[in-house]
Amino acid sequence: QKEVEQNSGPLSVPEGAIASLNCTYSDRVSQSFFWYRQYSGKSPELIMSIYSNGDKEDGRFTAQLNKASQYVSLLIRDSQPSDSATYLCAVNFWNYGGSQGNLIFGKGTKLSVKP
């Protein structure tokens, strides 16, 4: 099992709908969770971080974390064509030495929002 898994998609939603992107991660002690958006040919852009169980909202984006189920999701409300991109889930796992450092990324889910 890969450490961070995402459905590669493509996920297609109509404009104005809610897009739901999901990510599962392996059974390791984890500290923090991130969602990045990556447009084709561009670098990843941080859109959300979440550290504790529950929901975190920022504008049209809501991140949801459930550590018991090893599951993190991103909801995009009122989806727009400009949201069409690949969404990368990343997890910072605890290192034995206690160092906080690298992120483990999933392969990303490609989202297409149709006008």
Add this chain to the structure above:
Amino acid sequence: GAGVSQSPRYKVTKRGQDVALRCDPISGHVSLYWYRQALGQGPEFLTYFNYEAQQDKSGLPNDRFSAERPEGSISTLTIQRTEQRDSAMYRCASSPPSTNNQFFGPGTRLTVL
């Protein structure tokens, strides 16, 4: 403010040559990370620094890869005796103190012929 910058943006080299990729982090960011990203994949960790100290180099594929950050600011990733399999997008990211929110630069596209 200025984001993470990387140079060169594109590098084409012949097999067996050495290359040096440069990263200039966001001002005030103490942690700097190197990743490699293949097409259709997420970034894959290579190494990271806190200030000038290399904290973790477990992601470097082999001893042809090395990185330094001598003054705790600009970092250089060096690949010696390049091979075709080294061709990829190399990405640098930095994060401010006390968070792990990592911000990526534009990347260097390395092509080894």
